[in-house]
Amino acid sequence: MTLTSVIAGAAVAVLIFLVLRASSRSGDSDLPDADLATEADLRTLIMAGRKIDAIKVYRRLHRVDLKAAKDAVERMADELGPLPGPK
Numbered sequence: 001m002t003l004t005s006v007i008a009g010a011a012v013a014v015l016i017f018l019v020l021r022a023s024s025r026s027g028d029s030d031l032p033d034a035d036l037a038t039e040a041d042l043r044t045l046i047m048a049g050r051k052i053d054a055i056k057v058y059r060r061l062h063r064v065d066l067k068a069a070k071d072a073v074e075r076m077a078d079e080l081g082p083l084p085g086p087k
Helices: 004-027 039-048 051-062 068-078
Strands: none
Touching: 004 051, 039 051, 051 068
């Protein structure tokens, strides 16, 4: 194995890592940044029917596990009441 092939293999591995990392983050691009997220953002996501996104934001904001975040978001959704349906 030559030095050139080792360097080329490492470069390919780095590129694959960067592409996979960027694609995994693309789904969260419309979520508020953890440093900027507020409880109002959580309410907005819940009222829009985006509970999964609300759970993600809650986890980043409060640094809790998935179950704690899900339970908290469900409580918030119950407190906010049912979503208005189509007329």
